[in-house]
Amino acid sequence: MYDETRPHRTAAVIPAAGRGTRLGPGAPKALRSLGGIPMLIHAVRAMARSRAVSLVVVVAPPDGAAEVKNLLDEHALPGGAAGGSWGRTDFLVVPGGETRQQSVRAGLDALPDGITSVLIHDAARPLVPVDTVDAVVEAVRAGAPAVVPAMPLADTVKEVEPGEPGEPEPVVATPERARLRAVQTPQGFDLATLVRAHERIAVNGEGATDDAGMVEKLGVPVVLVPGHEEAFKVTRPLDLILADAVLARRRATDVY
């Protein structure tokens, strides 16, 4: 299945096991439709569009792996050695965990031998352009152990002492906005480095929401590359409207 002569082999892991409650009631977020196609399928296509990505591992809701497999088959081409294939990209589906961190770990555990670098990409960022994916892969292949696409912030950010919902919250600090970045996915890693981070770093509570943060805790340098405004995370109902508008614009201008 894999070309042994190529020095770099990159897989993408897509954690898609979240319920997405901030989006309102309904199906798991990754299975909601955007322009008639489930968000997850957009995300898988976004990874498969990169020529560097030879395998996509989708981490499904624990009780939804069969449904996700069917969905991928529906949108796949026949053939392929692993779970299925979309042209030159194979895919696998594994069940996820209770936290994003556990889901990513399940995806890493499923990677076959021979993969040297990995992209971790949220299913909730279905519209990331292929140029952003390629920029991350290129930086990893050039030797950076951890690469994150990021954007400057429009809003000023306050650090607070979190209080009861609805109560005024005391401000603790106002970090200088020009030094802050909002990070996106796919985040790219030398595989051995990310596996080491998952083995050594345990994040309490809801677990790590950012894989690069775990690598930082190892003391390994993390670098940022320019992200893209279309790589936004679909979290709240308004984001669905924005995503539909981006898709409509792409269809009108025939970008994809």
Ligand code: C5P
């Ligand atoms: O909840 P949040 O928006 O941070 O989730 C980011 C990504 O992590 C989503 O694609 C979601 O499906 C995934 N996730 C997961 N397993 C969980 C929680 C979130 O795969 N237990």
